[in-house]
Amino acid sequence: xxxxxxxxxxxxxxxxxxxxxxxxxxxxxxxxxxxxxxxxxxxxxxxxxxxxxxxxxxxxxxxxxxxxxxxxxxxxxxxxxxxxxxxxxxxxxxxxxxxxxxxxxxxxxxxxxxxxxxxxxxxxxxxxxxxxxxxxxxxxxxxxxxxxxxxxxxxxxxxxxxxxxxxxxxxxxxxxxxxxxxxxxxxxxxxxxxxxxxxxxxxxxxxxxxxxxxxxxxxxxxxxxxxxxxxxxxxxxxxxxxxxxxxxxxxxxxxxxxxxxxxxxxxxxxxxxxxxxxxxxxxxxxxxxxxxxxxxxxxxxxxxxxxxxxxxxx
Amino acid sequence: xxxxxxxxxxxxxxxxxxxxxxxxxxxxxxxxxxxxxxxxxxxxxxxxxxxxxxxxxxxxxxxxxxxxxxxxxxxxxxxxxxxxxxxxxxxxxxxxxxxxxxxxxxxxxxxxxxxxxxxxxxxxxxxxxxxxxxxxxxxxxxxxxxxxxxxxxxxxxxxxxxxxxxxxxxxxxxxxxxxxxxxxxxxxxxxxxxxxxxxxxxxxxxxxxxxxxxxxxxxxxxxxxxxxxxxxxxxxxxxxxxxxxxxxxxxxxxxxxxxxxxxxxxxxxxxxxxxxxxxxxxxxxxxxxxxxxxxxxxxxxxxxxxxxxxxxxx
Numbered sequence: 110x111x112x113x114x115x116x117x118x119x120x121x122x123x124x125x126x127x128x129x130x131x132x133x134x135x136x137x138x139x140x141x142x143x144x145x146x147x148x149x150x151x152x153x154x155x156x157x158x159x160x161x162x163x164x165x166x167x168x169x170x171x172x173x174x175x176x177x178x179x180x181x182x183x184x185x186x187x188x189x190x191x192x193x194x195x196x197x198x199x200x201x202x203x204x205x206x207x208x209x210x211x212x213x214x215x216x217x218x219x220x221x222x223x224x225x226x227x228x229x230x231x232x233x234x235x236x237x238x239x240x241x242x243x244x245x246x247x248x249x250x251x252x253x254x255x256x257x258x259x260x261x262x263x264x265x266x267x268x269x270x271x272x273x274x275x276x277x278x279x280x281x282x283x284x285x286x287x288x289x290x291x292x293x294x295x296x297x298x299x300x301x302x303x304x305x306x307x308x309x310x311x312x313x314x315x316x317x318x319x320x321x322x323x324x325x326x327x328x329x330x331x332x333x334x335x336x337x338x339x340x341x342x343x344x345x346x347x348x349x350x351x352x353x354x355x356x357x358x359x360x361x362x363x364x365x366x367x368x369x370x371x372x373x374x375x376x377x378x379x380x381x382x383x384x385x386x387x388x389x390x391x392x393x394x395x396x397x398x399x400x401x402x403x404x405x406x407x408x409x410x411x412x413x414x415x416x417x418x419x420x421x422x423x
Numbered sequence: 424x425x426x427x428x429x430x431x432x433x434x435x436x437x438x439x440x441x442x443x444x445x446x447x448x449x450x451x452x453x454x455x456x457x458x459x460x461x462x463x464x465x466x467x468x469x470x471x472x473x474x475x476x477x478x479x480x481x482x483x484x485x486x487x488x489x490x491x492x493x494x495x496x497x498x499x500x501x502x503x504x505x506x507x508x509x510x511x512x513x514x515x516x517x518x519x520x521x522x523x524x525x526x527x528x529x530x531x532x533x534x535x536x537x538x539x540x541x542x543x544x545x546x547x548x549x550x551x552x553x554x555x556x557x558x559x560x561x562x563x564x565x566x567x568x569x570x571x572x573x574x575x576x577x578x579x580x581x582x583x584x585x586x587x588x589x590x591x592x593x594x595x596x597x598x599x600x601x602x603x604x605x606x607x608x609x610x611x612x613x614x615x616x617x618x619x620x621x622x623x624x625x626x627x628x629x630x631x632x633x634x635x636x637x638x639x640x641x642x643x644x645x646x647x648x649x650x651x652x653x654x655x656x657x658x659x660x661x662x663x664x665x666x667x668x669x670x671x672x673x674x675x676x677x678x679x680x681x682x683x684x685x686x687x688x689x690x691x692x693x694x695x696x697x698x699x700x701x702x703x704x705x706x707x708x709x710x711x712x713x714x715x716x717x718x719x720x721x722x723x724x725x726x727x728x729x730x731x732x733x734x735x736x737x
Contacts (some may be wrong), residue, residue, distance in 0.1 A: 154708070161707055165479060242713060374710070381709035389703070393475055394468070394732065395695035396688070399556060399718035403710050418708065 134196040134391050135170045137189035138384060139182055140225075141203050142175040143422065146329065146355060150377035150423025151201065158381035162388050169388060179203040186211045190218060197221035197387050201380060205230045221390060225383045236398045237390070239383040241375045243277035246405040249373050250278075250324060250350060251285025253407055257348065257370065261290020262321030265313045267299040267306055267330045278326060294320065299330040306333030314341045322348050328355035328372070335368065353377075354408065354416055356423055363413035372408040374416065377423060379403050448510040448705050449484045451503035452698060453496055455517050456489040457736070460643065460669060464691035464737025465515065472695035476702050483702060493517040500525045504532060511535035511701050515694060519544045535704060539697045550712045551704070553697040555689045557591035560719040564592075564638060564664060564687045565599025567721055571662065571684065575604020576635030579627045581613040581620055581644045592640060608634065613644040620647030628655045636662050642669035642686070649682065667691075668722065668730055670737055677727035686722040688730065691737060693717050 138159065143149040152175060159171040172193050176182035182203045189195045190211075198215045202208040202224065209230040216222045216234050224235040254264065266282070269275040279296075286293075294317055299306030306325065313320065314337060323346060325331035331351030338346055351358055352373040361369040382403060390397040408416050452473065457463035466489060473485040486507050490496035496517045503509045504525075512529045516522040516538065523544040530536045530548050538549040568578065580596070583589040593610075600607075608631055613620030620639065627634065628651060637660060639645035645665030652660055665672055666687040675683040696717060704711040722730050 158707065158709060165706075236718075376710045378708060378710050381707065382703075382711060385703045385707060385709045385711075386700070389696075389699045392479075393472065393695065393699060394692060395472060395699045396690045396692050396717050396720075397696060397699075398720055399716050401715040402713050404550075404713035406710070406712055 133168055133170055135172060135193055136384070136387055136391065137186070137193060137195040137198045138171060138173045138380075139185050139189070139198065139200045140173075140175055140380060141182070141201060142177040144177065146423045147353060147377050150356075150418075150421050151380050153418070153421040153423065154378040154381040155384065158384040162384065166388060166392055169391065171384075176203060179207040183207055183211050186215060190215050190220075195220050196391060197223065199223040199225065199380070199383050199387050201225040201383075202227045202229060209234070221387065223383050223387045225380055237383070237386060238400045239379055239386065240400070240402055241379060242402045242405050243274050243375075244281040245402075246352065246373055246375055247278040247281025247283075247326075248285045249405045249407050250326065250352060251282040253350060253371050253373070254282075254291055254322065254324060255286055255289040258289075258291055258322060261292065263292050263294050263317070263319060264322045264324055265294050265310075265317070265320055266296040266324045267309065267326050267334065268296060269298070269301040269327060269330075271298060282324065282326075299325070299327075299333065301327050301329055303329050303333040303336075306330040307337045308333075310334045310337035311341070314338070314343055319345050322346060323350070325349050325351045327352050328358045329353075331358065331369070352405075354423075356417065356421060359408060359413050359417045362408060362410055363417060365410055370409065372413070372416070374406045374408060376403065378418075447482055447484055449486060449507055450698070450701055450705065451500070451507060451509040451512045452485060452487045452694075453499050453503070453512065453514045454487075454489055454694060455496070455515060456491040458491065460737045461667060461691050464670075464732075464735050465694050467732070467735040467737065468690075468692040468695040469698065472698040476698065480702060480706055483705065485698075490517060493521040497521055497525050500529060504529050504534075509534050510705060511537065513537045513539065513694070513697050513701050515539040515697075516541045516543060523548070535701060537697050537701045539694055551697070551700060552714045553693055553700065554714070554716055555693060556716045556719050557588050557689075558595040559716075560666065560687055560689055561592040561595025561597075561640075562599045563719045563721050564640065564666060565596040567664060567685050567687070568596075568605055568636065568638060569600055569603040572603075572605055572636060575606065576661075577606050577608050577631070577633060578636045578638055579608050579624075579631070579634055580610040580638045581623065581640050581648065582610060583612065583615040583641060583644075585612060596638065596640075613639070613641075613647065615641050615643055617643050617647040617650075620644040621651045622647075624648045624651035625655070628652070628657055633659050636660060637664070639663050639665045641665055642667050642672045645672065645683070666719075668737075670731065670735060673722060673727050673731045676722060676724055677731060679724055684723065686727070686730070688720045688722060690717065692732075 143152040174185035213234050222235045223237040225239045297309045325334045328351040353375045386397045457466040488499035536549045537551040539553045611623045639648045642665040668688045700711045
């Protein structure tokens with residue numbers, strides 16, 4: 110057989126290209142830069158989805174822009190609209206207010222708009238909204254605590270920055286542990302911050318001689334909590350439940366660390382879901398307008414490997 | 424160049440097959456048979472999604488089973504679990520009660536479960552729930568009436584079979600027209616049925632000398648309403664708003680029929696969305712567990728062509 114690689118590649122293209130591949134469509138993806146852990150994971154999963162979909166759909170092209178502030182993100186989106194002829198925009202807004210006008214302009218151009226995680230200041234602009242489930246995050250966390258403490262026990266609870274998100278999580282948690290014999294000794298804001306949570310946990314440890322478990326409700330806060338427990342040399346705390354699926358914490362659960370028996374997802378990979386669904390909308394006749402609330406899933410030693418992304422920074 | 428078609432095809436497979444294609448995964452799809460209009464459309468879109476995805480993903484195989492009653496659907500699902508080694512099941516349950524046990528068995532086998540439109544009798548079995556938006560269906564319908572009747576006017580309203588679905592739709596509609604100057608002369612159940620709606624409309628026409636517009640809220644009911652208007656020879660009614668996107672009605676909107684200026688989707692193609700999202704879950708790392716509420720979209724002459732499926736029976 111005699112043919113060159115170029116010829117073979119051309120033949121592959123001719124045989125494999127489905128009809129829709131003839132019109133290339135461009136999807137713009139605009140996200141905050143990887144300034145902290147969760148955002149780092151989000152950047153990783155956005156790039157991974159773009160790489161995967163460019164391979165699966167030769168008829169789709171992607172423009173991925175990351176912004177370290179809202180003004181840069183506004184520029185990115187205006188540029189995509191003006192010069193890249195985008196058919197769709199997937200945006201995780203840095204802030205709601207400054208992004209609302211530019212994203213509305215994209216929608217008015219006739220392009221599809223998918224908004225992820227943080228809503229815009231005006232309702233009804235986006236075709237598709239992909240969001241996490243804060244109430245469910247609290248429910249799943251509470252249900253795990255109940256199953257892990259069948260005889261009940263005394264716990265302390267860490268809250269995030271005072272926000273609707275935090276309120277929804279805590280309300281879900283409280284409803285799930287109601288009547289279970291789990292007693293909340295105290296609840297304080299650790300502000301999704303390691304240092305704040307270290308200080309709060311020091312205070313809890315000095316106040317309470319016996320704490321059975323901690324709902325840290327976030328992996329950054331869990332790391333602060335664990336450091337305080339270690340510094341105090343306390344061995345009464347049986348486990349700490351964080352959340353959001355930070356890589357190091359997922360690894361400890363996977364490896365059977367009794368102090369970190371579980372995690373609850375609030376996945377930065379939701380950006381990948383949003384990009385995938387937008388691609389489905391552009392390549393099929395399946396309707397993808399609406400609201401997708403991504404469930405928070407319990408991660409235990411059994412399934413932790415599925416939630417460990419070796420190449421992700423988060 | 425000398426090579427046979429077989430050789431070329433083998434080469435294409437070798438070059439094009441991504442890593443995941445090496446493990447073929449089977450997705451079972453279990454749906455009610457095409458016994459009426461909406462179900463006919465649903466069957467069409469299920470087959471279309473399966474055909475499309477088998478082409479896009481060589482590593483996915485599909486088993487599509489249609490059932491004309493709940494007992495047959497139970498058999499189909501038990502068979503998929505016992506003999507087809509399914510990695511995932513997409514099911515639109517005929518009825519909630521009899522399907523709950525069999526679908527639970529699939530979930531307990533470790534397979535992914537996607538439930539569409541109608542929930543099961545036990546919560547928390549499914550990984551992904553894809554549903555229509557009944558409240559939004561009413562809201563979009565009401566908003567259209569308000570925009571089409573800026574001076575207000577007198578309307579009659581048709582309701583479906585008395586159900587939660589119907590209540591949610593009507594509540595959304597009533598909230599949307601509140602304070603708009605639109606006056607609801609009367610509201611009766613046409614039971615999503617042409618003949619019932621013909622009879623109800625005859626009664627409305629004899630009771631009211633002037634009716635400005637009709638919210639028929641469903642295309643089958645709209646057809647009964649239109650027949651009654653024609654039989655009575657009345658020319659006071661300016662338009663009839665149906666819903667669900669029946670092919671014949673979408674065509675009339677597309678073609679500029681002033682009596683059918685719009686439609687509101689409750690898409691049978693939601694089964695395709697469910698199949699597509701399940702495929703995303705099996706081929707990528709994007710999380711697809713959660714609840715996707717597919718939005719009801721306003722169809723007007725401008726976008727009607729997008730919602731007309733030439734080969735679908737519905």
